[in-house]
Amino acid sequence: MNQPSSSNSTPPKPASTTTRITAASALAGVALPTVHAAGSDLIQVALVGCGGRGTGAAADALRSKGGPVKLVAMADVFEYRLNSSFESISRECGKQVEAPPERRFVGFDAYKKAMDCLKPGDVAIFATPLAFRWVHFTYAIQKGLNVFMEKPLTADGPTSRKMLKLAEAASAKNLKVAVGLMTRHARPFQELHKRIQDGEIGDPILMQGYRMAGPSTGNFATKWPGDPSELLWQIRRFHSFLWASGGVYSDNYIHHIDQLCWLKNAWPVKASGLGGRHYRYDGRGRLCVDQNFDWYSVEYIFEDGARMIVDGRGMARCNDIYSSYVHGTKGIAIAAKSGDCGAPSSTFKGQKLQHSSLIWTSTSPEGEGNPYQNEWNDLMEAIRNDKPYNEVEYGVKASVVSSMGRMAAHTGQEITYEDMLNHDHEYAPGIDQFTMSSPAPLKAMADGRYPAPAPGINKRREF
Numbered sequence: 001m002n003q004p005s006s007s008n009s010t011p012p013k014p015a016s017t018t019t020r021i022t023a024a025s026a027l028a029g030v031a032l033p034t035v036h037a038a039g040s041d042l043i044q045v046a047l048v049g050c051g052g053r054g055t056g057a058a059a060d061a062l063r064s065k066g067g068p069v070k071l072v073a074m075a076d077v078f079e080y081r082l083n084s085s086f087e088s089i090s091r092e093c094g095k096q097v098e099a100p101p102e103r104r105f106v107g108f109d110a111y112k113k114a115m116d117c118l119k120p121g122d123v124a125i126f127a128t129p130l131a132f133r134w135v136h137f138t139y140a141i142q143k144g145l146n147v148f149m150e151k152p153l154t155a156d157g158p159t160s161r162k163m164l165k166l167a168e169a170a171s172a173k174n175l176k177v178a179v180g181l182m183t184r185h186a187r188p189f190q191e192l193h194k195r196i197q198d199g200e201i202g203d204p205i206l207m208q209g210y211r212m213a214g215p216s217t218g219n220f221a222t223k224w225p226g227d228p229s230e231l232l233w234q235i236r237r238f239h240s241f242l243w244a245s246g247g248v249y250s251d252n253y254i255h256h257i258d259q260l261c262w263l264k265n266a267w268p269v270k271a272s273g274l275g276g277r278h279y280r281y282d283g284r285g286r287l288c289v290d291q292n293f294d295w296y297s298v299e300y301i302f303e304d305g306a307r308m309i310v311d312g313r314g315m316a317r318c319n320d321i322y323s324s325y326v327h328g329t330k331g332i333a334i335a336a337k338s339g340d341c342g343a344p345s346s347t348f349k350g351q352k353l354q355h356s357s358l359i360w361t362s363t364s365p366e367g368e369g370n371p372y373q374n375e376w377n378d379l380m381e382a383i384r385n386d387k388p389y390n391e392v393e394y395g396v397k398a399s400v401v402s403s404m405g406r407m408a409a410h411t412g413q414e415i416t417y418e419d420m421l422n423h424d425h426e427y428a429p430g431i432d433q434f435t436m437s438s439p440a441p442l443k444a445m446a447d448g449r450y451p452a453p454a455p456g457i458n459k460r461r462e463f
């Protein structure tokens, strides 16, 4: 049976090997502004991963309140992506973009060169697929840089443990680190969190997160066409591969998972899950070879017996539901009305979502309606005023909880938080040594398919 095609469009060819747009020596002659990252001083930003989100995050950084900010360096593994990001941010932010060709780098080591353009106290943005997070974070800590990194942070046990240690190292150096779980900076959610802690709906006993919204770009991949390299092709379709992104489950569902656990003020201790792959062909009849299921239903259990259900579906023309809820012993809350954290949030007496039981509906303070902008304003405020700020620990925990739900569905087993955190399967070993000619961490089988989860058969590993 066929699904409508997900986007496997063919972009321009990538730059070859470890291309850097210009020679390293050019940097020696570049006079970078000095930075003290306090008060009204200039804060410089480098963008690593110049795709959709990175471009948006860089623009949010440049629009942030509190003092001057400039984008001074960029890095990506694809030159065409870097170029289009540069053009887009330049169009939007004009003179705040000071990233001439000699500070735009392409390749797997480009992240180092971009961060080398910064001074301690500046900010590096990490918006590549998650697999590279620990590599880039390690270098930022070494350089004394503050960081904004996109979610999720990890897909497996070994890198989760590594990232928790790096979080401590960053705090020990007083670095400020933001994680792109923007719900926590959505003002309606912050008020809802307070109302739930104050007992407005009683004790949370059941949370529900639904992301049933059709197939998304990149979730399903057809066979590797042989060009670019298998590694670069997988990076371009990172949602399709567990090593790169944790798959659709981690990359897409983490927002609801994190926000519901935050509202409950607890992380679940175990998960069991269902899921499967109903459609294996795209809308054009081509076989999909990726590692995702096209539906998931995972039940998490908390220490106090409360439950969280996460349902996801990537099928077209079905009943789409994309929202989240918290049931308490006295009432119910709509957390995200639509999307990952779309307002308004509301609370109701009892379990019925009816106007006559409404207790509260959120509003956002003037100018604070965009959580993506708020997260940058909050980070910059912490940097300029030297306030403790490190979101990595909860970012890792949200990633582990996402991974344990995904693994429960993929293996057909009950998976505890400790099972996931302490698992020994590392999905992309040696990723810090990758070059343009490295083999992909996951190799296609003879028929072009990739090892896919097999619940009940592969009980200990996802693939």
Ligand SMILES: NC(=O)c1ccc[n+]([C@@H]2O[C@H](COP(=O)([O-])OP(=O)(O)OC[C@H]3O[C@@H](n4cnc5c(N)ncnc54)[C@H](O)[C@@H]3O)[C@@H](O)[C@H]2O)c1
Binding pocket: 048, 049, 050, 051, 052, 053, 054, 075, 076, 077, 078, 081, 082, 107, 108, 110, 111, 127, 128, 129, 130, 132, 150, 151, 152, 180, 181, 182, 235, 236, 251, 340
């Ligand atoms: N918070 C949110 O709401 C939100 C929304 C979208 C994406 N994201 C997250 O942002 C990240 C990126 O997602 P996206 O949608 O922008 O994807 P994307 O494919 O548009 O961008 C990723 C970019 O990173 C580049 N890249 C990959 N590996 C690299 C490496 N080793 N070094 C340098 N560059 C590298 C790619 O070439 C690409 O340009 C993901 O982790 C995703 O989950 C978060």
